[in-house]
Amino acid sequence: MGKLENRVAVITGGASGIGKGMAAAFVKEGAKVVIIDLNEEQGQKTIKELHEYQPESMFIQADLAEKQKLPGLIEQVIEHYGKLDILVNNAHATKIKPFEEITQEDLDLSFNTGFYPTFYLMQAALPHLKETQGKIINFASGAGINGDTNQASYAAAKEAIRAISRVAANEFGPFGINVNLISPIANSPGVQKWAQEQPEYYQSMLSKIPLRRLGELESDIGRVAVFLASEDADYITGQTIMVDGGATKLR
Structure with a gap:
């Protein structure tokens, strides 16, 4: 029996990157995973891979900005x-720009794909999670916690997600629902692209990670998500878990 045997999990942005890593870790622990993603082609490809471990998993193509x-x-x-x-709220799109160049469109992109889907999916899922005493995992970022340069729109949305997660932890706790956040540094396709576009900034970031490496999508980030989604984490709620090789140490 896996840690998540027969549990139903929704993962947004689950077709690739961190979402795909979590989905793989979940199905290997027995979960039936629903990946929600905008990318139809990648979503179908990923769900076929997941079916090798859990044939009852499924893909839903959707634009979370709607x-x-x-x-x-x-x-x-x-x-x-x-x-x-x-419920795992992982999806988030953003643009990296200096503060003075950020437009309303940039802010809308970050909030419409990250903050608002997280908020409204939590709200819609709440009645059902009350019945199962379920788990919510949201995603934070060192960009917001540390105030990384050129990340204002992303940082703002991520810190807003942290804020509502703490409120939800207090409000949902009496129903036996746990709400936690993961703040990762991972070797995702997005980070790989960023490393090519801004190699100096990337190397600077890497040098500040005590473990001197990026997190693996499934074995590092995915396994922590499995822990938070399992009974092992029943007495943890309202917390931001830094899965970043020690780059940020919360006080």
Whole structure:
């Protein structure tokens, strides 16, 4: 029996990167995973890989920026599986720019793909998570915690996600629902692209990681997500877990 045997988990942005790493870790622990992603081609490819371990997993193609459709995504999961145990809000798009160059469009991109989907999916999932005493895992970032340069729109949305997660931990706790955050540094396709575009900044970031490496998508980030989604983390809520090789040490 895996740690997540027969549990139903939703992972946004699950077609690639950190989301895919978590999805792989979840199915290997017995979870039925629903990956929600904008990228149809990558989503279909990923779900085929997940079916090798858990044939009852499924892919839903959706644009999370379409706020009015978010509750329907949760209802689709409930109609198919009859329950929801785990909600992972991982998806987030952003643009890296100096503060003075950030536009309303840039802010909208970050909040519409990161903050608002996290908020509305938590809201829609709440009645169902009450029934299962489920888990919510949201995503923070060192960009917001440390105030990384050229990341204002991303940092703002990520810190807003941290804020509502702490509120939710207090409000949802009496129902037995745990709400935690992961703040990762991972070897994702996005980070690889960023390393090519800004090699000096990338090397500077890497040199500040005590373990001197990026986290692996499945074995590092995915395994921590499995822990937070399992009974092992039943007495942890409202916390930001830094899965970043020691780069940021919260006080």
